[in-house]
Amino acid sequence: MRAIFFVILSCFLVIAPKSYSNSLDNLSDSLHHVIQTQTSHHQMDALLSSVRKHKNKLGKDYIPLLMQYAQRARQIKYSKGEMKSYDFIGLEYRYRENFDTAYLYHNKSLEMAIKQKDSTQLFYNYNNLGQVFRKQDITAVAIDYFHKALEISNAVGNLRSSSYTMNTLGTTHIMQKDYDRAMNYFRQSSEIAKQRNDMRTLAYNYGSMGEVFLIEEEVDSAMYYFKTSRDLLIETGSDKGMGVAEHLIGKAYLVKEDYKNAKQQFELALTYHQQGEDIRYQAYCNGYLGKIAIAEKKYEAAHVYLNLAITQAIKVNSLSNIMKAYTWYAELYKRLNKWEDAYKALEKSHIYADRILNEKxxxxxxxxxxxxxxxxxxxxxxxxxxxxxxxxxxxxxxxxxxxxxxxxxxxxxxxxxxxxxxxxxxxxxxxxxxxxxxxxxxxxxxxxxxxxxxxxxxxxxxxxxxxxxxxxxxxxxxxxxxEDTITLSDEINMLKNYMELEQMRTPAKFKFEIIYDQDLETDFIQVPPMLVQPFIENAIKHGFKNIDYTGKLSITISDKEEFVEFVIEDNGTGIKEKSNNKKNHRSMAMEIFKKRRKLIQQKHKKDFKFEVLNLNDINTTLSGVKICIHIPILNDD
CATH class of the missing domain: 1.20.120 (Four Helix Bundle (Hemerythrin (Met), subunit A))
Structure with missing residues (x-):
């Protein structure tokens, strides 16, 4: 049935302009008519494939047709088709570097995939959302999405998807300057690509590994990987990725100060990027051609290249390319002894650098x-x-x-x-x-x-x-x-991170220390997460609030076989009569703690004790609060 529909649809798309010359006089009108009349879910799948196949021919009508498809899918209650079309719309907006709109559609698809529990669509959504943030240099968020995608692909045993996601994780770690971790991901991805004879992914990995070597100033190694990457792409018989491969070789020649070969490579790369209508990479290549022209003292040519780079970068809102172009403009004007123009160009470069940081x-x-x-x-x-x-x-x-x-x-x-x-x-x-x-x-x-x-x-x-x-x-x-439990090591790291953030928020307000025996096996002890944090928060926000001296907060951790003992002690004002608002704040934190304590006792059948002492009640020369919590170890549960 599905094969028959493909034949009918193909014939319809060929003859429709002739048979319906008044209303369906082009491909877009034909597809519009077919979308409006479909009711079968299987035929909707075939129709979406046809819209995707004719993407280049459709041009500006591509996104409107996908939106119409999504609307039709919703009308006939075909959730799978609706969420796939939203993802494709987000993908197209990402290609156009409209990242805000891309995020909205990818997230819309993600929400539907979560409700449908569709692991395949979840993989695509998490990967595409990661790419949206990676393209904007928001690496921490991108990595989080990529890890979710990798977890899904590993769970279903999809080696192709796992290899692809490892490559994107590696490129993102390059942006974070974590080169060792990046290389580890590239090697893992390459091993899978070799097993699957996936030359394209292998080529991308080699190109990325070359970038790491270039950053680490191992230019000959970088050149070897760049050229190997290009040769592998040529073997695939497709121009996809060739532009990037050629301009990476150009960067290596530029570092070697071989300006002639560098220029040839960037000009060749520019040709590929023009064929692919990739304006951001066109701006990138023109900027580097301007830099090469400056080095060769061809200042008029440099001006033309840099001006074109800025124009193209503005068109796609590529702030990093604009910033680089103005930096090189400053160098150009400096070479020409135009110091005032050089200062203005450098000032613009700094303005765009600040914009990049603020937007990020x-x-x-x-x-x-x-x-x-x-x-x-x-x-x-x-x-x-x-x-x-x-x-x-x-x-x-x-x-x-x-x-x-x-x-x-x-x-x-x-x-x-x-x-x-x-x-x-x-x-x-x-x-x-x-x-x-x-x-x-x-x-x-x-x-x-x-x-x-x-x-x-x-x-x-x-x-x-x-x-x-x-x-x-x-x-x-x-x-x-x-998670019901985490390792004691993770709990300690979270508490340390939290207290460091509080220190940054209120500088010089207090000092803290976490004390435990170095022989304590923190990586093997499992405890419930974030039970101690509310008491630390109260000590910082209330105990140290009105003091005129530096507060001291100590957390002592001991292994007592069946439980881990946390002793939290501060030298703050101690427990006194507070306003109603402060009482409500503390009672809410305590109420949440008591509820969690009760649930843990109910599930694991273990004792869970805690004690709060006002130090002034014990010794009038002391101030502050001492809290002792016996958190049960849950390794056996």
């Missing part, structure tokens, strides 16, 4: 907020599913009770109780996860406010550093929020 910071904040909201949605969807499961189980038990004989009532009641307890326990587990997520917004919005203050205070470097550390903590919190 703003987009990272937005991505973190959206990621946090998405995580909450996933948790709520899972909780609702569990509640529906409980209702369905009760209905089934009820029907069974009505259908069986009296002598089976006791047995059925026993089975029903077991099922109900299992379902309630699962629901409790999910509620515990939601409770953990609910602990985060209070801290998140305080930190975001501090980042905003740095940005408004024109301190972008501090804002960027603060933001990077905050992203690490938030990512860890979101990751561990779905």
């Amino acid at each position: 910071s703003n987009k990272t904040i937005q991505a973190l907020e959206i990621g946090f909201e998405t995580k909450q949605k996933e948790q709520k969807i899972e909780l609702l599913a569990a509640e529906n499961q409980i209702k369905n189980q009760r209905l089934r038990v009820g029907f069974i009770l009505l259908a069986v004989l009296l002598i089976l009532i006791v047995l059925i009641t026993y089975i029903s109780n077991i099922l109900r307890k299992q379902a309630i326990l699962k629901q409790n587990n999910l509620r515990q996860q939601v409770l953990r997520v609910q602990m985060n917004p209070h801290f998140i919005f305080n930190v975001l406010g501090s980042i905003q203050n740095y940005m408004l205070g024109n301190e972008p470097q501090k804002a960027s550093h603060y933001l990077s550390q905050f992203a690490s903590l938030t990512r860890a919190t979101l990751e561990y929020s779905t």
